[in-house]
Amino acid sequence: MHIERVDPLDLDLDTADALAEVFTASERADGPDLPVRTGPDLLTALQLGSDSRPVTALWVARDGDRVVAQATADLPWRDNTDRADVHVRVHPDVRGRGVGGDLWRTALSFVDGAGRSRLHSGAWVGSPGVAVLERWGLTRTSRGVIRRLDVHATPRSTWDRLYVEALGHAGDYELLRQVGRTPADRVEAMVELHASMNDAPRSDADDEPDRWDAQRLGDYEGAMAGRRQTLYRVMARHRGTGEWAGQSMLAFNEFSPSSAFQEDTTVVRAHRGHRLGLLMKATMLAWITEERPELATVDTWNDATNHHMIAINERLGSTVVATRQGFRADR
Incomplete structure (x- = not known):
């Protein structure tokens, strides 16, 4: 060797x-x-x-x-x-x-x-x-769970029904779609949406919040483009104030076009309680399966303690395919 x-x-x-x-x-x-x-x-x-x-x-x-x-x-x-x-x-x-x-x-x-x-x-x-x-001296931390949605086996009516249900609680919001890089006039808002992910359940309490700015957003989107991971976004905006309330992102793998991975889904704290997470994700699935008919599966990763998002993913039709045990050692 x-x-x-x-x-x-x-x-x-x-x-x-x-x-x-x-x-x-x-x-x-x-x-x-x-x-x-x-x-x-x-x-x-x-x-x-x-x-x-x-x-x-x-x-x-x-x-x-x-x-x-x-x-x-x-x-x-x-x-x-x-x-x-x-x-x-x-x-x-x-x-x-x-x-x-x-x-x-x-x-x-x-x-x-x-x-x-x-x-x-x-x-x-x-x-x-x-x-x-x-055996190498690490201790267990939290678990991450991968769930998979078989888009061919899940009836489209499932997402349509959940969309209508969520819309009944989110009439004050409009949804917008975006593919690829963020336009210049939306960068500031997108930075805030990414930063709002910092209060999601974390696997390590010692982790610092991710500090998002325009440079970090550009580096992330540039990396995904270079990796041939086409980013699809559904975003929610409050009609009355114009405030951006949340986003859900999907990365479509151009190297393996039958698969996609769910990136972050987040709702800004001030706009929670309106079922925006469910609304955005149901909208995304209806959109992506029409836009990319070659897609067969969507995988998503959740911290095992993120019960709210897990419940949404399971209602959409996702089932567990793998569980990752985290480990840590202090040097």
């Missing part, structure tokens, strides 16, 4: 294809039925992340010429600068040979050198990774 650190910006498509195969084989072995990861998808994710910056550090393990494992360490830089997120994936063919532990120790040495005191990772519930992370 040979481990080398690779600059994500120097990553070639052949290596990215091999890493995607490791990623997919690892998840298949661990239980989650998640969309197959492609090389271009993984390559752009490693190079652009969610803020137009590459993942901080990437290590690749090879058995001869074959790529068999990877590790990443990501160091937040805008906020939460005491935190590091480390993830290791090993192809099931070579598990039990120590390569995962070698990658983990390599990443930890990097994290310690960067002076980060909070280490975070995770593993799929029901997989060997849970016991491995506990």
